[in-house]
Every structure is written in C-alpha cells, then in structure tokens.
Amino acid sequence: MSNKIWYLPGPFHRYQEDVKVLAREAGLRIIDANVTAIRDDAAEDVPTVTVKTVARSEPESPLVVVTGQASLDQKELIGKLQAESAAIRVLIESAEGLTPLEHPEAGELPIRLFDALSGIHQGIAGIKAERDSLSTENESLRGEVTSLKAAASKPADDSAEIEALKAALDAAKVSYRANASKEALEKLVAELSKE
Template sequence: MSKNNIWYLAGPFHRYTEDVKSLAKERGLRIVDANATAGREDAAKDVPDVTVRPELNISGVDSSGAVHSAHGDLAAVQALVDSLADGQLVKPESGETANRLFGLLTNIHSGVQGLRDQLESETEKSRALQHQVDDLLAQAAQARLAGDQGEAKEVADLKAKLDAANVTYRANASKESLQKQVDELSKA
C-alpha cells in the first residue's frame, strides 16, 4: 500500500449522488469515515469531488405542516396499536395510514374468524366420525363374540354326539375334525 491513499469522507456514503465506492476503487483510494476518526494521517491529496444529495422536499407543502401531519398520523397509528393490544380494534378518528392499517387489520380479523369457524366445523365432523368409528368397533367386537360363542356351542354339540356314541376324540380337536367324525358316524 502506498502512502497517502486514504480518502476521509463523512458518512453515510449513500447520501452522495456519486457512487463513492467505485470512485475510490478507480483511483486506488481507501475510504475512511471522517466522522469516526480524528486524525488525517496518510490522507490523499487528489480526491474526487462529490456532492451531497439534496434533502427531500415536498413541493408546495410547508415542511412544518408535513411534520405536524406525520406526527398526527403516527399518533393515530399508535392509538390503533394500543386498542389492538387491549383486545379491541377501534377505528381511528383520523390519519390515512391509520385508516388503511385499520382496514387491513379488519380484513385479517375476518379471515382469522372464518378460519376459526371452519376449524370448529371440522372438529365437530371429526368428533362425529370418531363416534361412528367407536360404534362400529363395538358392533364388530359384539359380532366376533357372538360368532365365537356360536362356534363354541356347535363344538359342544358335536362333542356331545361323539360322547353319546362312545367315540374318542382329542380334547383340543378342531370343529372341522369333530364334524368329520360325526359325519362318519352317520354313514356307519
């Protein structure tokens, strides 16, 4: 790095009409914020001329009136935010921004309320369907129990027939094998 290559320039750098970073790069300079440093050692002698952007002026409006209007609008927005924090959305008395914000918040509230209603409806449907599922499961369990009891009665009847005919059978014989033995008795 050569000596005297520092360009002391008051920041922020976006306030200049020129692109100060590219100007510095073209000339091999390093920019240092003049507001942040007290000394000016190694300051470059040949630095580009730059201009500060003009302040934003609202044409035809007194700047104090614009500031007063902005403060009123800000106060209306603050009142709207405070009412929302208290749990109620109160329409502001004045302020274009506050009224637009009120409209947006009202639309959001309506959308959320619609979603809440839809959620309640779907929850009720879910409860009804769960009740139907529980009823069907209970009916299936009763049908299984009745089927098991019916089969046990048939097995007991088959065993009684075989006992009456003094035919031996396995104690854990299946219904089909017992039925086969009873059918053989009928043939004999």
C-alpha cells in the first residue's frame, strides 16, 4: 500500500482551510485521528492547516466524559450529582408552590438552597403576621376615629339647661362666673331655693 492516508484530528470544520479540498488536491484520504490509534499508511507530506480561533465571551464549562469503562469513583460521583440534581428539582418545585418544602437528605447545594428558601419562607411568614396585626390595629383605630367624629358632631345637649340656670340666677340677681360649669350653676340655684 502507498502512504496516502492523512490522519487529522476532527472535527474537520474547526480548521480555517477546507481540508477536504486540500486532501483531494494532494491525492490523500482523510481519517479522523481521534478514532483510530493505528497509523498504518500515514502520508508523510501532508498539507499544513490552522485551527480557527473563536472569540468567547465566557469560558467553556468543563465537560465530564464518561466512557463504558468508568471507574468506581466516577460512577459514585455521577450518582451523587444525579441525587443533588433531583433534590434541587424538588426544592424548585417547592419554591414554585407545587410541593411542600422538605429538608433534602444529602448534598451540599440542595441543603444550602433549602436553608436559603427556609429563611425566605420565615421572613415572608413574619411579614404576613405583622401585616395582619397592623390590619387589626388599623380597623380598631378607624372605629375609634368614627366614634370620636360622631361625638364631636353632636350638639351640646347641656347648653339649653345651662342657659336656663343662668336665667334663673339673673332673675334672682345672683352673681356667677361667666364660664361656670353646669354643676356649679346647679349648686347656686339649689341654694336659692333654700332661702
């Protein structure tokens, strides 16, 4: 066999050049170097290619690659991550009001999320209790204001009696203070009848 195979790591769209055209022009056949470890019949004179540079605004998140031969530690880690994910989903449903809020059994993130949601729940419960207390106090104060307004709008019923007492004292030519109370005037009139 002739050396006509170009082992090039894929994916091929990551290169600036059109590698298929370059391979055709050089009479080479491309095989993804990531899928085979054997390099039989590898061409020695291959075209030079450059990888495209991609401007990223945020760093790429690391990927977990699990093969069929995953170690016990990887399987345990994946199990823990799946359990945490399920617990977080339950907490989200609780926050949305779909299920009651319950403490998760394990996982640092679910427990931290539960603690935060519990604190928020307690704060809201305190605010509701304070609101209800203020609402009751508000209704009580409104009732007092209404009764005070009603009392203030009543005409003084004693004014006619006071005028009658003053007229009786004037007729008897008894002096009295102009701002004397009803009780004081009644006392003076009572003394008149004793004489």
